[in-house]
Amino acid sequence: MSDMPMPHNARIVAQFTRWARPFAELPIHAEADSMAQTRDACALTAGMTVLDVACGPGIVACELARTGAHVTGIDLTPAMIEQARLRADRLNVSVEFHTGDALHLPFENACFDRVVTRYSFHHMQAPGKALAEMVRVCRPGGRVIVIDATPAPECQKAYDHAETLRDPSHTSALTLPQLLSLGDEAGLRPLLTQQYRLESRLIDQVAPEDRVALNALFAEDIASGQDRLGVGAWNAEDGIHFYFPISIVAWSNGL
Secondary structure, rough: OOOOOOHHHHEEEEEEEHHHHHEEEHHHHOOOOHHHHHHHHOOOOOOEEEEEEOOOOOOEEEEEHHOOOOOEHHHHHOOHHHHHHHHHHHOOEEEEEOOOOOOOOOOOOOOEEEEEEOOOHHHHHOOHHHHHHHHHHEEEEEEEEEEEEOOOOOHHHHHHHHHHOOOOOOOOOHHHOOOOHHHHHHHOEEEEEEEEEEEEEEHHOOOOHHHHHHHHHHHHHHOOOOOOOOOOOEEEOEEEEEEEEEEEEEEOOOO
């Protein structure tokens, strides 16, 4: 038997094959206020071409398709693409979905007006390369939008530890300054930065075999009163609740 570690992309596919349906059905992923902020950041008009990178079960792609934009979604995990197609059929929206790697997008240069990704960079070993690919396929003057968890700098290490326990495909959640720096390195011009907190119940986000360890970690953080994890965790009647610290950054590609 080989002791070689699983390649990272294989780890992502394994994790999200397992979680494809639960992820698609979890209400917080289509929460109304966060979806409205996503639409606003994309600033779409009918007829625009849009690419949703690491689209998962198509929640953002299908929402943006409602505007009359021509939307394409791509994801590494075939089970996620299956959920995305089911969602598009159920909502009666037209989206073109592909299975593929965010680091090697199978599209021509400058062929989309908007390129967006949500909740994906913290799974990537090279988010700067993913952003460079997003820039490549975005037309000059178009928008590139990244939405992801961005812990406070002083909480980043503890946050990453908790997230890796919860999700073995997690790499590191960038802080907002780190994310903005990636945009600078890619030659993008910042247009919009805003933040929100997305409330979740811990039990909804954790596999059964990981609940004991995560509950203990979160309980310790709550008892300390110091919020070392940076998620504002608290005890409620139905278990531990916490917030994902989310940032939306929209850039202009060049012009």
